Amino acid sequence: MNDLTRLRDHLATIGDLHSAAALLRWDQETYMPPGGAGIRARQLATLSRLAHERFTSPLTGSLLEEAEPLLNRLASDSDDAALLRVTRRDFDRARKLPAEFVAERARAASESTEVWRTARPANDFPAFRPHLARMVEFARRTADYLGYTQHPYDALLDQYEPETTTRDVAALFDRLREVTVPLVRAIAARGEVADARFLDREYAEEPVRGFALSIIRSFGYDTARGRLDTSAHPFSTQFGRDDVRITTRYPRRSLGALFGAFHEAGHAMYSQGSAPSLDGTPLGDGASHGIHESQSRLWENLVGRSRPFWQYAFPGLRQVFPAHLGSVDAELFYRAVNRVRPGLIRVDADEVTYNLHIIFRFELEQALVAGDLDVKDVPETWNAKMAESLGVTPPDDRDGVMQDIHWSLGMIGYFPSYTIGNVASVQFFEAARRAHPGLAEDIRLGRFGGLLGWLRDHVHAHGRKFLPKDLLFRATGGPLTPEPYLRYLREKFGEIYGLGGGGG
């Protein structure tokens, strides 16, 4: 196995460059003083370039070639076989992107994000526009370098969801839209069923943070190997399985931060749960962004917005905010945090409308990359699509086209992963429930170890060893399918909104 040791050492050095860069990015979002932006862009560009140069060097190719004959002797689900498969895939893809291009793209993304950070609160889309245009151009060039047979968007999507095509996603999204749009209408026709005004009060940041932290610790997020900070846009990042950090934000001092923390803790527990043998290798990461999102959504929604969870957690929250919640009970709280209201902001969206936000972004991105939509027309198109699918129109670009950080970072092709995650989250949750039929009762008692244990064994421990579709099949016994998710939505919200009938 000496051949593999050399490959592993080589990849570990590259991994250290990537994880150092991840810390630099974490710092940029949390503690970096504003003046540090220029240096940071330079440092990140250098680390990316060096990692890319090393990884795409002929040495990687020859270490791979030396080791690949081992595949004949290795079990296909062994760590070593997976390392060779994943590294070969990454290597062949990375070789297609010139080092200079990668560095230039990283620098542009850093600059663009800094501009977005000030342009968004100033509602200044024209300031951001040239940067967006640049990032779209980088995405196009990326697709050209990577290659594709049908649509350049296939190449972009494949970066986040290996072996998933634009056509697959479009089919999934069509079915989701088909069921969701009438469901949203039926709910709207029903009107508000719970007096949720208490949610609009101001909740002081520090107690919200403290409560969130106590809950995510009880879920199983290990703060000896992580921490919770504040940033403008919540995220999770890992430097290895033993340092996995999350952030949340406290918008309008609402309880929204709780769900943000549950969400990011879901990501973080995935990273903390990968097998120690995968740490420091390219396998010590999630199978895809969609699978990652399935974990965050599972904890945020299937646990954190469930009735049994709030039966468990609400008394504690009411103790923290007696003046706000004295006259509220767990059932009302459950209904309130599940109110369905088509709104402007994706990250604030309820479970029913959320995917509609994704679906029109997916369409916009395809049009941008294909050159069918000019960047200057994006705000108008955005607003029209919002009105069409959600029935609301952004009053400004701040809460319209500029609401997400993704495009400023050049992450075009990423949004579909969110909805793939939603769909998969229900498949995983139902598989866990088949293994632990008492799961709902466990949650009602604040016992999350059975659920986390199942996820560790069937999802987390495998890191990036398997393709998303293979992982999903191994864990749930089937392929990605929207039906369990749609059934879940119809049952849960049908019950809350008294729509009659469990679905169909």
Added chain:
Amino acid sequence: MNDLTRLRDHLATIGDLHSAAALLRWDQETYMPPGGAGIRARQLATLSRLAHERFTSPLTGSLLEEAEPLLNRLASDSDDAALLRVTRRDFDRARKLPAEFVAERARAASESTEVWRTARPANDFPAFRPHLARMVEFARRTADYLGYTQHPYDALLDQYEPETTTRDVAALFDRLREVTVPLVRAIAARGEVADARFLDREYAEEPVRGFALSIIRSFGYDTARGRLDTSAHPFSTQFGRDDVRITTRYPRRSLGALFGAFHEAGHAMYSQGSAPSLDGTPLGDGASHGIHESQSRLWENLVGRSRPFWQYAFPGLRQVFPAHLGSVDAELFYRAVNRVRPGLIRVDADEVTYNLHIIFRFELEQALVAGDLDVKDVPETWNAKMAESLGVTPPDDRDGVMQDIHWSLGMIGYFPSYTIGNVASVQFFEAARRAHPGLAEDIRLGRFGGLLGWLRDHVHAHGRKFLPKDLLFRATGGPLTPEPYLRYLREKFGEIYGLGGGGG
């Protein structure tokens, strides 16, 4: 100038690796969760190794050789000439140390520091002894690799104070001891002259932090390009001139944190003030550790422990702590924070006794490196020298020979920089006062811009362009000399302790 562009780019990449490592170290001391230690050690080892490999590669040599003919055409005080001089010096020195030796030394230092971290609180010198012996041996071998004509200690000293010899330092230190020892005795004979017991009360951390921050901002520390955090050991670090961070600590909830913050802000303003043209090059740093220390000591002591400063600042501090300081006035506060008391701990020492701590460390280090002192005899010799020079004897090794981290890290030859900094701080301050005769009055009014402006122009802007002795000569018109410093000590403490006569 194309030859220089290639060299600059090459050095910038290496600089980015170093500054990324600096951020990783900053995070390790401030926010890293305990679980992250293993990953962090691995990341830091990788970044150091890559930086060292690149810098000592033949490419650096050939880029230097291509560019060096330019020296005939460049003004000797130009940035480009300085870049070539400094890089040549660094390169020749780095090439003398085999990569394997550097890695082995780093590993040993890491182990030794881990042992020191537990041996110190356990007062277990025998556990630390073999590690100290190893670090002394590494220091000797370092000196052998680097080369020297007179004393191996010359080679070690030169790492921190370029072109400063053991003989220079010994002459300086002899003169300091000659004046300081009788001064300490005269002060001790006089006894306490101010009731400073209020300093021993507990001061809540957050208001101390807020006050420290407001003061260092008024000094000119730019928090848009920096920030103040908390760590076990205060330090300053820079990733470039536009991101220079400091930390302080709040030991025993005393006001000591204020002086720690002034000190670190002095380092940080030096880094923030280097010329933009030097940023990202090997010149964007201080001239030497001694010159760096001169800046921190200047703000900590010559400003921050001066009478005019507290005439300005004390009313504000009393407003923050009315219960603690209601019956104290600026004059009493000034005298209290300048009380002279021979003690065991270097970092807690007052201005008069501080250098005596350094002088005997310097003697011990020379004897260790020369092989005239065996490691097993170090505690006894330490205690004897403490008794001889400071009149106090450590009750144990924890607060004796094991009090500093430096030896565990292999930083032998570093201590003299502290005293060189003290001496130079007065020379710089007096030169600034000659240029701004109203300096004391400015400080009394809380105006620090004239002083900072002078330091920027004469010290900070030059970064690492000049050798310490050349920088000092350009700024003050003379070489390093102890007389201004000694005059300052005798006048200040003679007045406080009523010793009669201004000194002679």
